[in-house]
Amino acid sequence: MLSVEKIAKSYSSNGWRGPGRHLVLKEVSLECRPGECVGIIGASGSGKSTLGRLILGLEQPDAGSVRIDGEELGRRSRRGAVSAVFQDYRSSIHPFFTVRQALQEALGGSRRSGDSKRGSSRKLETALEQVGLDVSYLERYPHELSGGQAQRIGLARALLTGARWIVLDEAVSSLDAPVQVQVLELLREARGTYGTGYLFITHDLEAAAYLCDRIAVLHEGRIIETIETERLGELRTPYARELLDKFRLGHALVPRQHAAITKEERG
Amino acid sequence: MKRISRLLSDRLALLSLAVLAAIAAAGMLAPWLAPHPPDEVNMALRYGPWSLHYPLGNDQLGRCVLSRILYGIRPSVLLVLAAVLASVLIGAAVGMAAGYAGGRTDALLMRLCDVMLSFPGYVMTLAVIGVLGVGLQNILLAFILMKWAWFARIVRSSVRQIADADYVRFARTLGTGSLAILFRHILPVCVPELAVVASSSFGSTLLQVSGLSFLGLGIQAPQAEWGMMLSEARQSMFSRPELMLAPGLMIVLTVSAVNFLSDAMQQAVDPQAGSSKRHQPERAEAALIGREVA
Numbered sequence: 001m002l003s004v005e006k007i008a009k010s011y012s013s014n015g016w017r018g019p020g021r022h023l024v025l026k027e028v029s030l031e032c033r034p035g036e037c038v039g040i041i042g043a044s045g046s047g048k049s050t051l052g053r054l055i056l057g058l059e060q061p062d063a064g065s066v067r068i069d070g071e072e073l074g075r076r077s078r079r080g081a082v083s084a085v086f087q088d089y090r091s092s093i094h095p096f097f098t099v100r101q102a103l104q105e106a107l108g109g110s111r112r113s114g115d116s117k118r119g120s121s122r123k124l125e126t127a128l129e130q131v132g133l134d135v136s137y138l139e140r141y142p143h144e145l146s147g148g149q150a151q152r153i154g155l156a157r158a159l160l161t162g163a164r165w166i167v168l169d170e171a172v173s174s175l176d177a178p179v180q181v182q183v184l185e186l187l188r189e190a191r192g193t194y195g196t197g198y199l200f201i202t203h204d205l206e207a208a209a210y211l212c213d214r215i216a217v218l219h220e221g222r223i224i225e226t227i228e229t230e231r232l233g234e235l236r237t238p239y240a241r242e243l244l245d246k247f248r249l250g251h252a253l254v255p256r257q258h259a260a261i262t263k264e265e266r267g
Numbered sequence: 268m269k270r271i272s273r274l275l276s277d278r279l280a281l282l283s284l285a286v287l288a289a290i291a292a293a294g295m296l297a298p299w300l301a302p303h304p305p306d307e308v309n310m311a312l313r314y315g316p317w318s319l320h321y322p323l324g325n326d327q328l329g330r331c332v333l334s335r336i337l338y339g340i341r342p343s344v345l346l347v348l349a350a351v352l353a354s355v356l357i358g359a360a361v362g363m364a365a366g367y368a369g370g371r372t373d374a375l376l377m378r379l380c381d382v383m384l385s386f387p388g389y390v391m392t393l394a395v396i397g398v399l400g401v402g403l404q405n406i407l408l409a410f411i412l413m414k415w416a417w418f419a420r421i422v423r424s425s426v427r428q429i430a431d432a433d434y435v436r437f438a439r440t441l442g443t444g445s446l447a448i449l450f451r452h453i454l455p456v457c458v459p460e461l462a463v464v465a466s467s468s469f470g471s472t473l474l475q476v477s478g479l480s481f482l483g484l485g486i487q488a489p490q491a492e493w494g495m496m497l498s499e500a501r502q503s504m505f506s507r508p509e510l511m512l513a514p515g516l517m518i519v520l521t522v523s524a525v526n527f528l529s530d531a532m533q534q535a536v537d538p539q540a541g542s543s544k545r546h547q548p549e550r551a552e553a554a555l556i557g558r559e560v561a
Contacts, residue, residue, distance in 0.1 A: 086433035
């Protein structure tokens, strides 16, 4: 179980009134079971990406902790526990690395993984096939990839780390709609194959409802509501209702295949 | 290896490399290659024309121009190159430390850079010469003192930008150490920009050293140096313009070769700069979508 316990984070700010601290997260608690997908939804500035960075150990919290099976992660490496797919596909792969080098880095080299050269090469090929790309992509550089392809490589890389949970920080937000659908499908498939849990950070309720089992609504640094995706229509807090209304309006204007909402509308 | 072969496949880069290697070798082997001692005065041969014994002729004191050009390589090229390399190395180290550590370390190192950069270049050089005395070594020391801060600023801003990139964040989630991140993920991406700035700095330093030699603050007569040869030839610029040709052309040739080589290095290091059109992401994406829809 991945659990975030009463985590708080603030940043120093220098306003005209002098130096102060801007509180971004206020005692946020969250749990994600192995293989579960939890959506963290909120507007820009609500603190959702900060929460992702804290879970990944890229920043240290002011208070609270991130635990896996009760053990605090602290400043330890997250390898094997938590990995990530980030939003900006243009900067998500080292610009001077080929896809092979980027994936090899995630695998950790033969010394760490204990694989022979051929064995690790086979692993890379399998990971690429898993995300719908052929082996010819191994020798490509990031600038030779489209956004969707780069995000697929990002997912393959996260899966290769053997992480039990993957933080998807706005992982589909910068992609075109058709490519978004492809990547979401792929995330579903990978979850089915590897049993990986996801923390899906997004501002897009539709994408979250498509992929997640539960959705936590983050507003002004607090989780104001957590709900099962099937019961999305039962959101109570005004801000969460507002998000849902916007989503319904968008869904009415641009109808898309959507399992969870179809179910909710039927109900 | 791929980068080196990419560099060697560029003809202009190969030619520049060959020119620079030849100049460096000639500078080191000057005592054996030069037909005459560089400071051998022979007033009978004053403004002598090109001949078999004096292939580039003689200057206003009858000295062999070719010998002076060959001996001038050491202070003009090799020592300037060493000074530029030293300032790049110091600047890169300080810039990387400031950019990656951020916070107080960054603030402290950058204020130090601000102090160094707030002195006008020539004033700083004159101050160093005033304290340590005239001479090429002191001029180069002054250049290192001045220019490292400039390189540090450039490297620091690149590092700040790159350290926030998602691929660096991913490496950190893997538990990669700071040094490995700096040398494997950040420094190589800074190199192309740094190479361009360093090569232009090499050209300007070479010209500045020549200028200071002209003022009598650098190389002292009768030692040979290209800038000083140019300024000596200036006295007879209208009656004997050919005396300016040899040192002038050597400066142009060296600076051009360094610039061409740095451009080629930039392309060799950065796969995007030397990108072929073999992969078209948009087309590939369209094909992929088409295939999946079908």
